[in-house]
Amino acid sequence: MDRKKIIPILGLAGFVTMADNWVVSPILPSIAQNLNVNIASAAIIITAYMLPFGLFQLFYGYFAERFGKRQVITFSIAMFTIATALCAFAVSLSDLIIYRALTGMFAAAIMPISIALIGDVFPVEERQSAIGSFMGMSFLGQGLSMAIGGSIAYFLNWRGVFVVYAGLAVLSSILLFTIGKNIPSTKNKESKVLTPYLNILKNPSSAIIYALVIFEGLFLIGSFSYLGGFIKQIFAINNFEIGMVMTAFGIMALIAGRNSGKIAAKIGRKKTVVIGLSLAFTANMLLITAGSMLPVVVIAVGIMGFGFMMAHSTFLTIATEFAAKGRGYATSLVAFFFMSGGGIGTAIGGQIVSGSGYLILFAIYGVGILLVTIGAILAKNSFKLQSQAQAQTPA
Numbered sequence: 001m002d003r004k005k006i007i008p009i010l011g012l013a014g015f016v017t018m019a020d021n022w023v024v025s026p027i028l029p030s031i032a033q034n035l036n037v038n039i040a041s042a043a044i045i046i047t048a049y050m051l052p053f054g055l056f057q058l059f060y061g062y063f064a065e066r067f068g069k070r071q072v073i074t075f076s077i078a079m080f081t082i083a084t085a086l087c088a089f090a091v092s093l094s095d096l097i098i099y100r101a102l103t104g105m106f107a108a109a110i111m112p113i114s115i116a117l118i119g120d121v122f123p124v125e126e127r128q129s130a131i132g133s134f135m136g137m138s139f140l141g142q143g144l145s146m147a148i149g150g151s152i153a154y155f156l157n158w159r160g161v162f163v164v165y166a167g168l169a170v171l172s173s174i175l176l177f178t179i180g181k182n183i184p185s186t187k188n189k190e191s192k193v194l195t196p197y198l199n200i201l202k203n204p205s206s207a208i209i210y211a212l213v214i215f216e217g218l219f220l221i222g223s224f225s226y227l228g229g230f231i232k233q234i235f236a237i238n239n240f241e242i243g244m245v246m247t248a249f250g251i252m253a254l255i256a257g258r259n260s261g262k263i264a265a266k267i268g269r270k271k272t273v274v275i276g277l278s279l280a281f282t283a284n285m286l287l288i289t290a291g292s293m294l295p296v297v298v299i300a301v302g303i304m305g306f307g308f309m310m311a312h313s314t315f316l317t318i319a320t321e322f323a324a325k326g327r328g329y330a331t332s333l334v335a336f337f338f339m340s341g342g343g344i345g346t347a348i349g350g351q352i353v354s355g356s357g358y359l360i361l362f363a364i365y366g367v368g369i370l371l372v373t374i375g376a377i378l379a380k381n382s383f384k385l386q387s388q389a390q391a392q393t394p395a
Contacts, residue, residue, distance in 0.1 A: 003121060003122060003126075003130075005179065006117075006118070006121060006183055007118075007130060007133050007134055007137070008137070009175050009176065009179060009180045009183070010073070010114045010117070010118070010134055010180075010183075011133070011134050011136075011137030011138060012137070012168075012171070012172045012175060013073060013077050013110050013114065013172045013176065014110055014111055014114055014134060014135070014137055014138030014141065015137050015138055015140060015141030015168075015172075016077070016080075016141060016165060016168045016169045016172050017077075017080060017107040017110040017111065017138075017141075017169075018111070018138045018139060018141040018145070019141035019144065019145035019148070019149075019165060019168070020080075020084055020103065020107065020145070020162075020165045020169075021049070021053075021107060021145075022145050022224075022249075022250070023145040023149040023161055023165070024045060024046055024049070024100075025046070025224065025225055025226075025227060025228040025246065026149055026153075026228040026242045026243045026246045027149055027153045027158045027161060027228070027243075028042055028043060028045075028046075028228050028229055029228060029229055029232040029242070030153050030157070030158045031045070031096070031158050034157070034158060035092065035093045035096070037093055038354075039226075039229040039232075039353075040350040040351075040353050040354040041093070041350075042093065043225060043226070043229075043346060043347075043349070043350045043353075044093070044097060044347070044350070045093070045096050045097055045100045046100075046225050046343075046346045047343045047344075047346045047347045047350075048097040048098075048100045048101045048104070049100040049101065049103060049104035049107075049343075050104060050221070050339045050340070050342045050343030050346065051101075051104070051339075051340065051343040052101050052102075052104040052105040052108065053104035053105070053107060053108045053335070053339040053343075054108070054335065054336045054337070054338070054339035054340035054341075054342075054343060055108075055336065055340065056104075056105050056108040056109075057108055057112060057332040057333065057335040057336035057339070058197065058332060058333075058336055060072060060076075060108055060109040060112070060113055060328070060332055061112070061113075061196070061197070061326075061328045061329040061330075061331075061332030061333070062196075062328075062329070063109075064109070064113045064116060064117075064328035064332070065187075065188045065196075065326055065328045065329065066187065066188065067187060068185040068186065068187045069113050069114075069116055069117040069120065069185050069186075069328060070117060070176075070180065070181075070183045070184075070185035071185060072109050072113055073109055073110060073113050073114060073117070073176065074173075074176040074177060074180065074181075075109075076106045076107070076108070076109035076110060076113075077106075077110065077169060077172050077173050077176055078173045078177075079102075079106040080103060080106040080107050080110070080169055081166055081169035081170055081172075081173055083099060083102040083103040083105075083106055084103055084162050084165050084166040084169055085162065085163070085166035086099040086102070087099040087100060087103065087159075087162040088159040088160070088161075088162040088163045088166070089159075090159075104339075108335065108339075111138065111335060112328070112331035112332045112334060112335040113328055113331070113332070114134060115131055115134065115135075115316060115320065115327075115331045116320070116327035116328040116330070116331045116332075117183070117185065118130050118131055118134055119131075119320040119327045119331075120184070120186065120327060121183070121184055127320070129261065131261075131313075131316070131317060131320070132257055132258055132259075132260065132261045132313070133258075135257040135309075135313055135316075136254055136257045136258045139250060139253040139254050139257050139309060140250065140254050141250075144247070144250065145250065147243045147244055147246075147247040148161075148164070148243070149161045149243055151240050151243060152164055153240075153243070154238050154240035154243075155240070188326075196326050196329040197329055197333060200322050200329060200330055200333060201333075203322070204381075204382075205381050205382040205384075206319075206322050206330075206382070208379050208382040209315060209318055209319065209379075209382050209383075210333055210334070210337050211337075211375075212273075212315070212372060212375055212376055212379070213312075213315050213334055213337045213338050213341070214337040214338065214340065214341040215341060215368065215371075215372045215375070216277070216311060216312065216315070216338065216341065216369075216372055217337065217338035217339060217340065217341030217342040217345065218341035218342065218344055218345035218368065219345060219365040219366075219368035219369045219372060220280050220304070220308055220342075220345075220365075220369060221338075221339075221341070221342030221345055221346060222342065222344075222345025222346055222348065222349045222361075222365050222368075223280075223283075223284055223304070223345075223349075223361070223362060223365045223366070223369075224249070224304065224308075225342075225345075225346040225349060226346075226349055226353060226358060226361060227246060227249075227301060228242050228246060229353070229358070230287070230291070230358040230362075231245055231246075231297060233358065234291060234292060234297075235294055235297075245294070245297060245298055245301060246301060248298050248299075248301040248302035248305065249301045249302065249304060249305035249308075250305060251302065251305070252302040252303070252304075252305035252306035252309075253305040253306065253308060253309040254309075255306065256276075256305070256306045256307075256308075256309035256310045256313070257309045257313055260272060260276075260309060260310050260313045260314060261313070261317070263310070264314055264317070268383070269314050269317075269318065269383040269384075270376060270377075270379070270383040272310055272311070272314050273310070273311045273314050273315070273376045273383070274373055274376050274377055275307075275310060276306075276307040276308065276309070276310025276311030276312075276314070277307060277311050277369055277372055277373040277376060278307070278373055279303050279304070279306055279307030279310065280303075280304050280307035280308055280311070280369050281307075281366055281369040281370045281373060282300075282303055282307075283300040283301070283303040283304035283307065284300075284304075284362045284363070284365060284366030284369065285366055286299065286300035286303070287300050287358075287359070287362045288359050288362050288363055288366065291358075291359065291362075312338070314383075315334060316331065316334055318382075318383065319331050319333070319334045345365070349361050349365070352364060
């Protein structure tokens with residue numbers, strides 16, 4: 001199969017799942033109002049999505065190696081379609097929690113396994129560009145989800161958002177079941193469930209990267225999850241306008257995703273991560289010091305998106321080198337730690353918002369991001385290109 005066709009097919013799946021992944025933040029105030037709960041209580045649906053999203057990475061890493069990466073992606077997007085549609089019919093917060101948990105469970109496979117599949121199919125000299133293009137398409141979905149989700153919620157209601165995304169997921173499923181069936185996908189019947197993960201984590205360099213990733217998720221997603229509620233409280237604007245403001249995150253993440261590989265090649269991976277995390281810290285500080293001015297909030301949201309993608313795309317690229325014969329395991333671990341951290345950060349953030357307000361949340365999590373930045377600076381060998389010997393260990 002022509003490799004040029006692979007990225008658009010996988011990219012649409014990534015587009016849909018990332019759009020669905022991040023859409024709840026701008027429509028959270030609308031969901032809370034409709035279901036008669038406060039925003040802090042409604043935020044549990046974000047945690048309900050993120051925790052299974054992170055946990056099931058460990059299963060999908062094994063399934064991908066055992067049954068084939070393409071096969072796992074195809075099955076997961078089909079089930080994701082059904083779960084997303086169910087969200088539109090939730091009549092209570094409990095229902096929505098269950099449906100979002102199912103959505104997160106099946107969405108979990110798409111990003112990490114697609115990146116692992118790209119690592120298998122594309123030679124090393126083309127891999128960075130291919131991963132960047134895939135992530136660019138995926139995070140375009142994230143960027144547009146803010147505006148599209150906010151628009152649909154404004155002109156229809158929040159349920160309409162999930163109907164539209166379920167429709168997009170149907171299109172992605174059709175492509176994967178038809179043209180996508182020709183994407184090369186190997187199987188390893190001797191794959192183990194836990195041993196490869198343990199072997200990867202035994203390597204001090206990879207362990208440090210994963211430690212940075214979990215705290216990146218905790219503090220960065222923990223901050224991002226409450227941006228919609230913060231904007232609603234300060235400016236009293238509608239869902240469409242909230243979505244437009246939040247779009248700055250996705251647009252800047254897309255720009256960073258397209259260029260982070262080139263930047264890392266010029267200045268090095270560690271500096272790229274440090275700059276990205278520093279920008280995320282700066283965004284939190286802007287929200288604290290000048291969050292009453294809408295233009296500053298737009299800038300802060302954009303800076304947070306750019307910084308996030310600079311750091312996270314670098315972590316993902318490094319992870320593809322941890323296990324040349326089992327990339328599904330290595331990339332799944334990134335998603336597991338990142339989304340688990342994000343789920344925990346969002347849950348704790350809800351308590352902070354309820355007790356102390358949004359500015360205290362941004363202050364605490366801003367300091368957390370700063371500490372992660374310092375941790376990245378102090379890391380010695382984790383950002384270097386992994387040797388072939390190291391890469392073969394988990395296979």
